[in-house]
Amino acid sequence: EPEVTQTPSHQVTQMGQEVILRCVPISNHLYFYWYRQILGQKVEFLVSFYNNEISEKSEIFDDQFSVERPDGSNFTLKIRSTKLEDSAMYFCASSDSKQFFGPGTRLTVL
Amino acid sequence: GENVEQHPSTLSVQEGDSAVIKCTYSDSASNYFPWYKQELGKRPQLIIDIRSNVGEKKDQRIAVTLNKTAKHFSLHITETQPEDSAVYFCAASTESNYQLIWGAGTKLIIKP
Numbered sequence: 602e603p604e605v606t607q608t609p610s611h612q613v614t615q616m617g618q619e620v621i622l623r624c625v626p627i628s629n630h631l632y633f634y635w636y637r638q639i640l641g642q643k644v645e646f647l648v649s650f651y652n653n654e655i656s657e658k659s660e661i662f663d664d665q666f667s668v669e670r671p672d673g674s675n676f677t678l679k680i681r682s683t684k685l686e687d688s689a690m691y692f693c694a695s696s697d698s699k700q701f702f703g704p705g706t707r708l709t710v711l
Numbered sequence: 712g713e714n715v716e717q718h719p720s721t722l723s724v725q726e727g728d729s730a731v732i733k734c735t736y737s738d739s740a741s742n743y744f745p746w747y748k749q750e751l752g753k754r755p756q757l758i759i760d761i762r763s764n765v766g767e768k769k770d771q772r773i774a775v776t777l778n779k780t781a782k783h784f785s786l787h788i789t790e791t792q793p794e795d796s797a798v799y800f801c802a803a804s805t806e807s808n809y810q811l812i813w814g815a816g817t818k819l820i821i822k823p
Contacts (some may be wrong), residue, residue, distance in 0.1 A: 646810040702754040
């Protein structure tokens with residue numbers, strides 16, 4: 602059964618550095634998402650992407666964040682200048698009519 | 712915007728008993744309500760979902776009920792087993808491809 606995949610599984614970075622989180626959605630899905638989950642808390646929506654553009658974004662998704670679909674398979678989340686509070690698990694999801702999640706990237710900002 | 716409340720935050724039941732988790736939502740335009748199960752350190756897994764044109768849906772030991780008038784929906788797990796132990800999240804959306812607004816989660820503990 603096809604699954605969403607994400608790399609890396611764990612990313613450690615220094616505050617102020619840029620990070621790029623990568624996702625490969627399920628191949629026939631058209632909608633893509635990024636969510637984050639701070640340890641022990643609820644899942645929070647960041648952004649959705651459809652037809653090569655952002656369709657919705659939350660207040661969390663400020664100018665430090667950007668998303669891109671650089672080719673036919675990858676979907677990336679870039680955080681331009683990481684802050685301590687960006688430390689979280691970042692989940693990518695894709696959807697045809699139901700949202701399926703990747704295994705997540707644990708981002709640790711030191 | 713939409714707000715989803717979930718109760719209880721922790722639920723401990725004896726193996727074999729039933730578990731019920733409840734969620735309420737605020738936006739009457741919401742019409743898609745999935746439930747996800749998340750084991751420790753793993754991804755959220757979709758276990759069941761319901762749309763607003765249906766009042767109840769069942770899949771083996773799992774069922775979801777929806778009351779649109781009262782704006783609440785519930786997850787029912789019967790004959791609980793140790794592998795049901797996890798955190799369960801409800802969510803709501805106006806369309807299944809739109810952003811999901813999540814509840815805070817319920818940690819379900821199945822006592823042997």
